[in-house]
Amino acid sequence: MKRAVVLLSGGLDSTTTLAIAMAEGYDAYALSFDYGQRHQIEIEAARRVANSLGTREHRVAKIDMRILGGSALTDDLDVPKKRSKTEIAHGIPVTYVPARNTIFLSYALALAEAIESIDIFIGANAIDYSGYPDCRPEFIKAFETLANLGTKAGVEGARFHIRAPLIRSSKSEIIGKAIELNVDLSLTHSCYDPSPGGLACGECDSCLLRLKGFREAGIKDPIRYSEK
């Protein structure tokens, strides 16, 4: 059975990407990252998703991005909230983390080489996250080139493929695909700023995008949001 490494945050996009990889017949090695206290809820979501979909393994790499400072996802900056529930940020968001997907893909590449896989799946999306440079097709392609040059497997003739099957999909299309693949979306987590109990805030960019996607897909979001 062919193996794939699948980057899994436990959000809608990576969860649907994992379901796609498994529907294609891959034996999936899910890979998540623990980059500090704030993301425990996200890691729990990734664990639930990996269990529910039946991955071969789910590995969690601790990474030390706090040495960098300067981003809403790694330190104590406030996550921005919008006045209007339909106003989603444009440009590069304050939640941008320097070189994050480069780091994530580097670990995925190392794991792929270790388990003798040549396929790496990432839920990168260039539509909703148009502000993130490391979600663009040209970035994914450049990483693929790097992967083939910078590994023993690549030098020995293997050809790595960095697969981003949702890169041009809208959020509602992603939700539609997940439903088609029988993914239990109640297990996923998207919020940048959940309550201590894990409820989504419903107000950060990530919640707004998610809610808009469900609205456009004509489906009720099965997760619970904080009462306001």
Next chain:
Amino acid sequence: MKRAVVLLSGGLDSTTTLAIAMAEGYDAYALSFDYGQRHQIEIEAARRVANSLGTREHRVAKIDMRILGGSALTDDLDVPKKRSKTEIAHGIPVTYVPARNTIFLSYALALAEAIESIDIFIGANAIDYSGYPDCRPEFIKAFETLANLGTKAGVEGARFHIRAPLIRSSKSEIIGKAIELNVDLSLTHSCYDPSPGGLACGECDSCLLRLKGFREAGIKDPIRYSEK
């Protein structure tokens, strides 16, 4: 003062690379990696070197490469020793770590972006380590392309440079350069398999390369080796 991130293992090549960056007038942010117990001696060497050369900062990122398994530098495989002191391994060595320089450069890129630097120095060398795919000039170039595509700074017009000033130098040339720059080479550490007290074994590939380099440079290696 222009800033640079310099990957620093505390070995000859990265130490000399750091000295070159500083001689070029960069304010240096040295970056080392802690990937498990086995490398504490290496991190100590990096600390001594950074202090001695007077870097602006020395940051140590803990990274979790043990989730990968399968390499002599990350788990308990025996480091290969040669029968003859002149026989150095060819091909891709057993000490190859999957995608290691890709991971290291990814962190360096994140740090560079965080501190608003566009220059990253790495002590990669394609001569002595001809077996390592991620020490080749084409790999370094591919990472540079990736850096400019995958970062906010790159999208906004910054041009990252991945500098590998020693990539085509022999070990004896590197030692000569270090001496020219007044680097105290007694602070460096190269051995893959040091004694618990930190003495170099004198028999692993890394020690053999180092000793050969000093021999060819006509200089006595100032570090201590285990008595056999």
